Amino acid sequence: MQYPKILIKSGKEHILSHNHPWIFSMAIQMPKGVSNGALVDVYSGDGKKFMARGYYNGNSQIVVRILTRKQDEEINTIFFERRFCELLAVRERFINTKETNAFRVVFGENDGMPGLVIDKYNDVFVMQIHTFGMDVLRNEIVAAMKSAFNPKTIFERSDIGVRNQEGLKTMPVGLLFGKEIDGEIEIRENGVKLLVNVVKGQKTGLFLDQRENRKALQKYVTGKKVLNCFCYTAGFSVYAALAGAKETINVDVSKEALETAKRNFKTNNLPADKHQFIDKDVFEVLGNYAVKREKFDVIILDPPAFVKNQKSLKQGLSGYLFINEKALGLLPQGGILVSSSCSAHVTDEMFQKTLAMAASRSGCILKTIEIKHQPIDHPFNVHFPEGKYLKFYVMLKV
Secondary structure, rough: OOOOOEOOOOOOOOHHHHOEEEEEHHEEEOOOOOOOOEEEHHHHHHOOOEEEEEEEEEOOOEEEEEEEOOOOOOHHHHHHHHHHHHHHHHHHHHHOOOOEEEEEEEEEHHOOOOOOEEEEEEEEEEEEEEEEEHHHHHHHHHHHHHEEEEOOEEEEEEEOOOOHHHHOOOOOOOEEEEEEOOOOOEEOOOOOEEEEEOOOOOOOOOHHHHHHHHHHHHHOOOOOOEEOOOOOOOOHHHHHHHHOOEEEEOOOOHHHHHHHHHHHHHOOOOHHHHHHEEOOOHHHHHHHHHHHOOOOEEEEOOOOOOOOOHHHEEEEEHHHHHHHHHHOOOOOOEEEEEEOOOOOOOOOOHHHHHHHHHHHHHHEEEEEEEEOOOOOOOOOOOOOOHHHOOOEEEOOOO
């Protein structure tokens, strides 16, 4: 099949050798007559050497996102089905699927599928499309999902603001295939039962990237009083309670999320009445606890991304500094602070410096006893540093 040809500017061909999935506008000779979302072939400046195949969007500074570097590989349903099967096989190789039936199958650029996320919740698959080019390919993607995954349901959650930046005017949410979803789905994660609302929940329903971190927390909480901030549906707290935490206090601004949190406790035969659920702003709650001089043995800070773009970096870092400083004031010596950031624009170095500043302002020292990043189903591709985003620090206050 013939695709429109995009030419790399002379002297810019070396960019393609770095295996990065994006080509920026400054690196190409801008084409005429190529529609946004169209599949294109990228050639050297003289038009003789094939270099990559992807999709085009003149609305974006990222004018081409690469799907393949093989000239004989057409972009069709068979292409997506083959990729999906390969990616699922990698997950099943490293994840104990007898204990865990919910994980990310497709993780955008990191998996060679720019602009596409697919999450598996048992036999329900949730698709999220971020870019114009992937939106054009949605029929092929859904057909490939049916063949590769044999799903009971395929549901779309493309209600994300980044689509506007791509020139897309819609934010589709709804059933694409199979059985309608009636309420919450029960999934299994490291043997723990969790309820997920894929229709109205955050992201695609659950923060799957914290799965291994929820498990890692368990060794620190036995017999402890745990404060879980930005708790969402209290996954960390359920794991903590199952590991013998004396009490968990769960804070989130969403009443609906906290109702699911209570059901998560009951689903795991944990008495919800022995735990607290507070539907207030975390910043306010931390301030109130500071005034009351409350103390907790373990504090978990897992906020939403405070830094969504470079412009919000300074303000976002101030937010991380504030919550970590306040939390440290609520910990006794020997207490444990668990602090996480899912902001890709915040590097490990920035986050560590922010934590150090929070400790200095609190008059204490923090010793890091565990650092974790993204799990196997959210792989970090070394050729795509933008895909490294999750930072999870477990620290001892001394």
